[in-house]
Amino acid sequence: MSSTxxxxxxxxxxxxxxxxxxxxxxxxxxxxxxxxFFWEFVVRVLAPAYVAKPSTVLMAIPDVFAxxxxxxxxxxxLSAVAEGLAIALVAGTIIGLAMGRSPMAExxxxxxxxxxxxxxxxxxxxxxxxxxxxxxxxxxxxxxxAAIFSIIxxxxxxxxxxxxxxxxxxxxxxxxxxxxxxxxxxxxxxxYLLAGFRLAAGxxxxxxxxxxxxxxxxxxxxxILYNSxxxxxxxxxxxxxxxxxxxxxxxxxxxxxxxxxMPWYRREDKAS
Amino acid sequence: xxxxxxxxxxxxxxxILAGIAIWEIAGRSASQAFMVPFSVTVxxxxxxxxxxxxxxxFIESARLFLTGFVLALAVGxxxxxxxxxxxxxxxxxxPYLMILYATPLVALIPxxxxxxxxxxxxxxLVVFLFAVFPVVYNTVExxxxxxxxxxxxxxxxxxxxxxxxxxxxVPYTLPYTMTGVRQSIGRAxxxxxxxxxxxxxxxxxxxxxxASQNFDTAGVFASVLVIALIGVGLMRLGLAIEQHFARWRx
Numbered sequence: 001m002s003s004t005x006x007x008x009x010x011x012x013x014x015x016x017x018x019x020x021x022x023x024x025x026x027x028x029x030x031x032x033x034x035x036x037f038f039w040e041f042v043v044r045v046l047a048p049a050y051v052a053k054p055s056t057v058l059m060a061i062p063d064v065f066a067x068x069x070x071x072x073x074x075x076x077x078l079s080a081v082a083e084g085l086a087i088a089l090v091a092g093t094i095i096g097l098a099m100g101r102s103p104m105a106e107x108x109x110x111x112x113x114x115x116x117x118x119x120x121x122x123x124x125x126x127x128x129x130x131x132x133x134x135x136x137x138x139x140x141x142x143x144x145x146a147a148i149f150s151i152i153x154x155x156x157x158x159x160x161x162x163x164x165x166x167x168x169x170x171x172x173x174x175x176x177x178x179x180x181x182x183x184x185x186x187x188x189x190x191x192y193l194l195a196g197f198r199l200a201a202g203x204x205x206x207x208x209x210x211x212x213x214x215x216x217x218x219x220x221x222x223x224i225l226y227n228s229x230x231x232x233x234x235x236x237x238x239x240x241x242x243x244x245x246x247x248x249x250x251x252x253x254x255x256x257x258x259x260x261x262m263p264w265y266r267r268e269d270k271a272s
Numbered sequence: 273x274x275x276x277x278x279x280x281x282x283x284x285x286x287x288i289l290a291g292i293a294i295w296e297i298a299g300r301s302a303s304q305a306f307m308v309p310f311s312v313t314v315x316x317x318x319x320x321x322x323x324x325x326x327x328x329x330f331i332e333s334a335r336l337f338l339t340g341f342v343l344a345l346a347v348g349x350x351x352x353x354x355x356x357x358x359x360x361x362x363x364x365x366x367p368y369l370m371i372l373y374a375t376p377l378v379a380l381i382p383x384x385x386x387x388x389x390x391x392x393x394x395x396x397l398v399v400f401l402f403a404v405f406p407v408v409y410n411t412v413e414x415x416x417x418x419x420x421x422x423x424x425x426x427x428x429x430x431x432x433x434x435x436x437x438x439x440x441x442v443p444y445t446l447p448y449t450m451t452g453v454r455q456s457i458g459r460a461x462x463x464x465x466x467x468x469x470x471x472x473x474x475x476x477x478x479x480x481x482x483a484s485q486n487f488d489t490a491g492v493f494a495s496v497l498v499i500a501l502i503g504v505g506l507m508r509l510g511l512a513i514e515q516h517f518a519r520w521r522x
Contacts (some may be wrong), residue, residue: 018370027364035368044414112291118507120462120498122469126484165432165486206376206462213381213470229381240379244469247374 052233057241060234070223074242077219081201082210083142088200091144092151093193097181099152100159100189113156117149121207125214139211139219146207147200154196158189162257191262192255201250205243273397308490317494326436326479326498333464333475341460346405348456349449352411353441362412371410375465379474381470392470395464399472400459402463414452415441450517454510461503476502 036054043053064070098105099113125138130139142166162185170180212221219241227236292310299309320326326369355362381398388394419441426436469475476499483491 003428024363027360028367031361031364031368036312047387052383098460108287108290111284111287114507115500115504117351118458119496119504120458120465121497122462122465123480123496125469126480127496130484130489130492202374202376204380209376210466211377213378222381228386233383233386236382240375243379244371244375247376248371251374 015134019103036051050231052237056234057237064238073220073223080139082202085141085204088144088147094153096152096155097159099156113152121146122210135213143207144203147204151196154192158192159185199255230249283515304398308493310489313493315489322429328474329479337464340396343400344403348407353409354413356412395471398467399460399463403456407452410452411449414445418444447517450514453516457506488501
């Protein structure tokens, strides 16, 4: 246990040594089984045959994964999300560092960053499609727009809260501004950056799916739209499962990275 | 006093004015089909307001937003606390809540469309789905933070279940629930626009869609501006609600 968790550990060993530690597996397993059974039952009794239910979705999985169209769609969406996230990460970090370290920049653009962040990102789609056409460029732009502001806000928060002593030490060694920024401010705002990235990844996925719905360009979102329109709900739902897996995967990745590389940092949600 | 107010608000005003100036210049130098200057945007917006079109669509959207959001609160808060009270259930449900929280729920819209069609109910369902999980998730999180001693003390004083809820569960989870409410407000707005875009076109979403289909760039800018302002207003409201209840925390 590190020093930051003392506050909680001193109060929390409420579970005395004699208390039994119930396993978490069985409750989870049972709840999962109940959900699946209930879903299967309701759809079988109440809904038309085309509606997805666990059994048909399970049966559709091998076919869908072997389908080249599905593989292409997944690759399409994932590479767009990766590209957009990479651009948003680099640009967002730079803008965030500037905002966190320079009061001028902070005052100048803070309201715009907060404003764009509060705006439902879907709204920009008609505008972006006007500017970039009905193409994958619009999808990338939407992903960047969806992702960048949570990164900026979190990095700026992180850069603002760099311990003063670090900066004083750097100054007394006559470090120049750039090396202070890269050597001290950036690493010390890393946990914030990861928290921002976690939010950004979720929003980027939503942005990609929405853009594909709106623009009808190839990708996982369009695959879902197309198949559910032709009443192949089970196939379409496999796409949803994959999206969910990506969402959860990003979440776990960031959680793991925070634990692995920054064990002293306790996760908390900043702007969300 | 007045001087102080000026000093405090000057950067904000300057930054907004600079933004408007850049927008105006960019709009005037670009083609009218791509970019519309600020002055034209405001004029278009004014026309929309005067013609009554804007008010009509705004009320339509507000009805959708409020119905979905209130339903999400009415279901999410009790559900969250119930889950939190019964430990076994909470442990069982947690991973699934986390999965639903991390899934891009927009992907469910095509299913809702093909099962429920174009009415008001499917749109409410979309807003509800977008808004409900942050409330449940944060309420459960809050209830987790209640120290077991609290409940043990209440128990040893022979507190009834009802009193336990009234005096321990609700007051302690409320601040967390309000964090969820703030997140929900933002998500419900996204859900509202998504429903209006991809299900039947109504409300503010229709205002944008209509303008974009007619290549009425000024109309698109005007409606995007309005929705951005609504977003900022709602976010402020959410923060105010959260901070009001945050006094309880600790």
